[in-house]
Amino acid sequence: MTQFQFGVLLPSSNTVVEPDFYSMAVPGVTAHGCRVWIDEVPTEGETNRQQPRTAANETQPAVQRLLTSHPDYLIMGISGPTFRGGVDGNRQWKERMHEYSGGLGIANNAEACQRALNALQVRRIGVLTPYQSSASSDVIRYFNEAGFEVVAHKDLECPSPLAIAQVGEDECRKALLDIDSDEVEAIVQAGTNLSFLKLAAEAERWLNKPVLASNAVTWWMALRDNGIEDKIYGFGRLLSEY
Template structure:
């Protein structure tokens, strides 16, 4: 028997306990008959002040993520969505594919990841050279560059905002993000990509595509788009970028 509200699909969404942007973003992009059910990865120490702290936060996530998957599976969800992006870029293509295999092993379900969603979106747009905005320290940016290089894209410029804590990522203002997009843009760039699911970029990316005249891929929009399309849901969503509006 179908769920009363999720008569099409139930998505299990894994997010860090510190993340305050993914959940409202996914609700904003909701389509009839599809529901998102959040399971939080406990972050005990949210310090991101340097490369070592960034690595330590990811180590916490690797310990806790299986528990988050197990909890949301009790809701009998149909599909998994990773609501954090850094771990999906870590280790390049091999790291991403290993992450996907782990989620499938723990849940038995397919999963949408931010890294793979960006890969699909960039291929769809025919982009080759990209500018990237992240909230990360240098080590995070290095892993983003590694992933994109390995799948055939050139990162022409990258702007890491070096947010000091996990919660602070959500405090980055629209003006700061707008300036970051301008910094990584250029005539030598085919598309812009934003990583970091706790950055609030979905609405701004939709606007920026008009004044920059090129694709601007907000990671939460791309991940939600991948999740919908992977499940045969073709509904268009407006105000969240070209991916959800046109493809």
């Protein structure tokens, strides 16, 4: 019997969030997606600079469609808007989402990462993104404003939203090794269309430190926000221990 229904907002180009969430499923919890239109445009240039405005305009109608399924809670399966504008930008974004949804709670990647790092009691972090530097600067800003020290970061500079899902495990593994050092207490990955779930869990063993995958962290926030304390194994320490 379903106890909780999560409504999930997805980019139209995203092919990773849904299978990731399904793989971390717990009994009695279901996730139901609605897609927000995202143009398949280069991640640099004037067209891309208009993308946040396009996505913002598409978000409210997507929320309204999700509400017809009567979800108990929402999950934002798009990372970028949750980091944009730093901590205050995230607060303003959440206020808009609460207005759109009539007050439903919403898990989002920026806040979920902040909560996870606090739970793990780490401050010095490395950050991996699939973005160009113009977009990853929002991620770095958020973490700095939230009280963390970003001591290393790497951007994979994927040329388009769809290209993010095509990044291979070898490239991600090399990026992790480039970021890692004795100064880095944990590594955080942003970008929901980057397939990173299983690699993050494996990397925790050979790096001997927390490695937080975007979709795992957001799913963890959604579960714990709703009092669902199931421990999920195979996806890293956060879901199995916290």
